[in-house]
Amino acid sequence: MAFPNKGSYYYCSVLCLYIIIIVANSLAFQCSAAAASSSNNNDQISTLVVNASIASRRRMPDTLFGIFFEEINHAGAGGLWAELVSNRGFEAGGTQVPSNIKPWTIVGEESSILVQTELNSCFERNKVALRMDVLCDDINCPSGGVGISNPGYWGMNIEQGKKYKVVFYVRSAGPIDMTVSFKNAQGGGILASTNIQETASEVSNWKRIGTTLEANGSSANSTIQLTTTKKGVIWLDQVSAMPLDTFNGHGFRKDLVNMLIELKPAFIRFPGGCFVEGQRLSNAFRWKESVGPWEQRPGHFGDVWNYWTDDAFGYFEALQLAEDIGAKPIWVFNNGNFSNPSFIFL
Ligand SMILES: *[C@@H]1O[C@H](CO)[C@@H](O)[C@H](O)[C@H]1NC(C)=O
Numbered sequence: 001m002a003f004p005n006k007g008s009y010y011y012c013s014v015l016c017l018y019i020i021i022i023v024a025n026s027l028a029f030q031c032s033a034a035a036a037s038s039s040n041n042n043d044q045i046s047t048l049v050v051n052a053s054i055a056s057r058r059r060m061p062d063t064l065f066g067i068f069f070e071e072i073n074h075a076g077a078g079g080l081w082a083e084l085v086s087n088r089g090f091e092a093g094g095t096q097v098p099s100n101i102k103p104w105t106i107v108g109e110e111s112s113i114l115v116q117t118e119l120n121s122c123f124e125r126n127k128v129a130l131r132m133d134v135l136c137d138d139i140n141c142p143s144g145g146v147g148i149s150n151p152g153y154w155g156m157n158i159e160q161g162k163k164y165k166v167v168f169y170v171r172s173a174g175p176i177d178m179t180v181s182f183k184n185a186q187g188g189g190i191l192a193s194t195n196i197q198e199t200a201s202e203v204s205n206w207k208r209i210g211t212t213l214e215a216n217g218s219s220a221n222s223t224i225q226l227t228t229t230k231k232g233v234i235w236l237d238q239v240s241a242m243p244l245d246t247f248n249g250h251g252f253r254k255d256l257v258n259m260l261i262e263l264k265p266a267f268i269r270f271p272g273g274c275f276v277e278g279q280r281l282s283n284a285f286r287w288k289e290s291v292g293p294w295e296q297r298p299g300h301f302g303d304v305w306n307y308w309t310d311d312a313f314g315y316f317e318a319l320q321l322a323e324d325i326g327a328k329p330i331w332v333f334n335n336g337n338f339s340n341p342s343f344i345f346l
Pocket residue numbers: 051052053055056
């Protein structure tokens with residue numbers, strides 16, 4: 001098992017080297033025989049003759065150089081994929097409720113707001129939603145209101161003059177009056193803000209809210225906040241924030257995609273690596289769950305690299321990226337294997 005079999009050795013030498021190397025055995029034997037007479041009997045000298053003539057050259061395939069992409073260290077969502085919100089659907093803490101909502105944090109004190117997860121999303125394949133019980137009102141809420149805040153991946157990069165599309169789903173028994181804002185995480189300065197008001201009948205069932213915010217300041221360490229000073233119960237789900245200006249409008253960061261293009265990749269492999277496997281087979285990446293409307297994708301916990309992905313950068317988006325950068329797509333699928341054999345029955 002330690003040695004490659006003849007088949008794979010041949011495959012490697014033909015595919016990887018493309019140089020014909022001739023080992024001149026007879027010449028080497030003469031040299032070593034001469035050397036042996038003067039010194040150590042065990043000395044052996046070999047001569048490699050490389051035939052680099054034009055006639056012996058082989059054409060390198062145009063497809064030899066490309067990109068190996070892996071969803072690791074948030075290279076996808078949080079990297080190439082321009083989504084700013086981390087744990088957008090509140091699924092990362094698992095389906096036992098109430099669950100941890102990291103990296104979301106609460107804006108306000110426990111005396112004025114209670115936050116927990118519930119399994120009542122309108123999306124069948126990702127049932128976790130957030131419930132906010134707002135206990136204060138206009139008179140006794142803090143001036144900025146109470147609610148929730150998301151730092152994205154190591155702080156959102158909000159840039160002056162740029163526009164951001166914010167989408168979220170909301171439900172409430174009463175009317176809502178909420179503020180959506182980007183704030184500088186250091187100092188709390190408001191970089192963009194908009195007000196959302198809906199009547200009770202409009203939000204008695206889940207409603208999709210879409211709004212565009214334009215930043216009037218920049219910070220590479222920003223948060224998004226959804227706050228209110230109106231007493232009541234509000235459910236939230238699938239909170240997404242994306243810059244409007246993405247590569248071809250397809251959701252990938254322009255600066256990073258341009259770097260990929262400069263590599264002149266013939267192919268792009270995705271989505272991994274070990275990411276495809278999972279420690280447990282149940283956590284393997286499944287392409288069918290990474291296509292269709294992003295709000296409806298279940299997402300999954302990549303337990304090899306230990307973080308949740310909402311899979312908005314899925315199979316379809318990877319094919320789109322390959323097309324956009326002029327590279328051939330190489331899809332890596334799970335062959336039934338997983339990283340940790342002790343989890344065979346899980
Ligand atoms: C090098 O390879 C070419 C093509 O196979 C062959 O024609 C030539 O004779 C070789 N030269 C030597 C020195 O072996």
